[in-house]
Amino acid sequence: APALVWFRDDLRLADNPALSGAVASGRPLAFLFCLDEVSEGIRPLGAASKWWLHHSLASLAETIEKHGHRLILKRGPAEGLVYDLVKELGAGTVCWNRRYGEGERAVDAALKARFKEEGVAVESFQASLLFEPWTVRTQSDQPFRVFTPFWRACMGAAPPRQPLPVPRSWPSPAKAVRGEALDDWGLLPRHPDWAGGLREAWTPGEAGAATRLEEFVETRLVRYAGHRDQPAEAATSRLSPHLRFGEVSPFQVWHAVENRRHASSTGAERSIAKFQSEIGWREFSWHLLFHKGNLATRNFQPRFDAFPWPKADPSALRAWQNGRTGIPIVDAGMRELWHTGWMHNRVRMITASFLTKNLLVDWRIGEAWFWDTLVDADAANNPAGWQWVAGSGADAAPYFRIFNPVTQGETHDPEATYIRAYVEELAGLDASDIHTVTKHAPPAGYPRPIVDLSASRQRALEAFAALRGGE
Numbered sequence: 001a002p003a004l005v006w007f008r009d010d011l012r013l014a015d016n017p018a019l020s021g022a023v024a025s026g027r028p029l030a031f032l033f034c035l036d037e038v039s040e041g042i043r044p045l046g047a048a049s050k051w052w053l054h055h056s057l058a059s060l061a062e063t064i065e066k067h068g069h070r071l072i073l074k075r076g077p078a079e080g081l082v083y084d085l086v087k088e089l090g091a092g093t094v095c096w097n098r099r100y101g102e103g104e105r106a107v108d109a110a111l112k113a114r115f116k117e118e119g120v121a122v123e124s125f126q127a128s129l130l131f132e133p134w135t136v137r138t139q140s141d142q143p144f145r146v147f148t149p150f151w152r153a154c155m156g157a158a159p160p161r162q163p164l165p166v167p168r169s170w171p172s173p174a175k176a177v178r179g180e181a182l183d184d185w186g187l188l189p190r191h192p193d194w195a196g197g198l199r200e201a202w203t204p205g206e207a208g209a210a211t212r213l214e215e216f217v218e219t220r221l222v223r224y225a226g227h228r229d230q231p232a233e234a235a236t237s238r239l240s241p242h243l244r245f246g247e248v249s250p251f252q253v254w255h256a257v258e259n260r261r262h263a264s265s266t267g268a269e270r271s272i273a274k275f276q277s278e279i280g281w282r283e284f285s286w287h288l289l290f291h292k293g294n295l296a297t298r299n300f301q302p303r304f305d306a307f308p309w310p311k312a313d314p315s316a317l318r319a320w321q322n323g324r325t326g327i328p329i330v331d332a333g334m335r336e337l338w339h340t341g342w343m344h345n346r347v348r349m350i351t352a353s354f355l356t357k358n359l360l361v362d363w364r365i366g367e368a369w370f371w372d373t374l375v376d377a378d379a380a381n382n383p384a385g386w387q388w389v390a391g392s393g394a395d396a397a398p399y400f401r402i403f404n405p406v407t408q409g410e411t412h413d414p415e416a417t418y419i420r421a422y423v424e425e426l427a428g429l430d431a432s433d434i435h436t437v438t439k440h441a442p443p444a445g446y447p448r449p450i451v452d453l454s455a456s457r458q459r460a461l462e463a464f465a466a467l468r469g470g471e
């Protein structure tokens with residue numbers, strides 16, 4: 001009986017244990033991707049993620065065809081669709097790589113139970129996380145809530161396994177089954193086509209991910225620790241959307257970096273450790289999501305439920321979304337996001353702090369905007385990042401740490417190179433004039449600050465201080 005490989009957040013052939021397992025079984029093979037936007041607890045993709053998914057699936061389908069096979073596409077509730085497909089194929093085995101979200105796990109558990117009754121084997125594998133969430137526990141056998149001890153525990157465990165190669169000599173295809181056409185899914189924007197900047201910035205798919213990883217490891221990794229906080233430097237890997245869709249695995253990334261440890265000049269050690277600990281933050285976010293569930297809707301710290309978010313002012317929210325707040329580094333970040341579908345980590349923190357603290361807008365509203373516009377929108381990293389900035393998260397920044405976006409701009413973009421790249425109204429000014437633009441009349445076309453930074457900071461401090469009683 002055939003084996004069905006069900007692709008999910010693992011759109012790659014290399015280091016794909018579900019695929020390798022199915023190929024090794026020698027059974028006739030079938031391949032499925034199912035776009036599920038309806039099952040309970042599964043978050044529908046945002047617009048930028050849909051754009052990415054379209055191209056990533058096109059690329060995956062093409063590489064599968066090179067091996068003489070076809071990728072079957074289905075759209076709808078996964079449990080029923082996978083079950084029916086297994087019946088139609090007469091498959092005896094289903095192979096998948098594990099997922100860690102609540103809704104996704106419920107679908108997988110339901111299918112596993114149904115298949116067990118019918119004698120269809122389910123083989124599941126670890127592929128998307130270096131450390132599965134239930135394997136990392138505190139000394140009192142609890143999940144972690146604080147990053148540093150979490151990562152120390154991970155680093156004390158067995159090191160991540162070596163990545164697997166693309167399997168060779170694939171068995172023949174199972175019988176042909178009708179699927180849907182990717183183009184019929186309408187994942188790409190049409191009127192207007194806002195994806196021009198995304199096309200310029202990215203190459204979705206396994207080959208694009210491999211190029212990005214190689215280029216990062218060879219040229220930028222050694223500078224990572226010293227320059228990762230400078231948005232103008234492009235010193236980070238930009239692997240986040242590739243990791244999100246599983247076009248590259250964390251095991252591949254880990255070992256690509258690890259292999260440079262001896263090959264690189266002095267100074268690389270620090271960068272390697274720093275970079276690996278950022279991969280650790282991804283592991284930590286998924287650890288939190290696995291153990292907590294609804295990270296995108298509920299405050300991690302329940303005492304924040306009492307926080308009286310004022311009703312959001314629609315015009316201030318729109319100014320933030322459009323990059324027209326009158327605060328240069330905030331506007332540069334929001335425009336980078338809109339144009340490329342990505343934003344530098346430092347600037348994510350600055351723009352999120354500005355929204356939640358200076359504008360006192362509920363973090364969930366900002367999280368939803370990022371979810372729609374980021375190509376790396378991640379069900380764990382995005383809400384964890386927002387809750388960290390808002391102060392409601394696990395191991396969060398204390399509420400009174402309110403970024404001053406002007407000082408942040410001066411520190412992290414001293415020459416204003418990053419700001420000039422995205423805020424063309426300011427492109428003709430000197431760096432010092434850009435950093436002080438909030439204090440003067442801005443150049444034509446650029447808005448005055450929509451909020452007074454020090455008064456709004458004071459307002460936020462008072463509002464958040466009221467929560468301290470619950471500490």
Ligand code: FAD
Nearest residue numbers: 236237238239240278279281282345348377378381382385
């Ligand atoms: P690098 O610095 O090269 O790091 C390598 C990888 O490590 C990243 O690709 C990512 O997978 C992981 N990583 C790095 N920093 C973090 C972090 N702080 N938390 C979790 N994982 C991290 N990351 C997402 O992948 N998706 C999101 O939706 C997302 N939303 C965020 C929202 C806010 C408000 C904040 C403050 C951060 C968010 N992050 C998110 C984390 C971080 O900003 C991005 O992972 C990072 O900017 C991606 O760029 P890079 O690949 O060049 O990172």
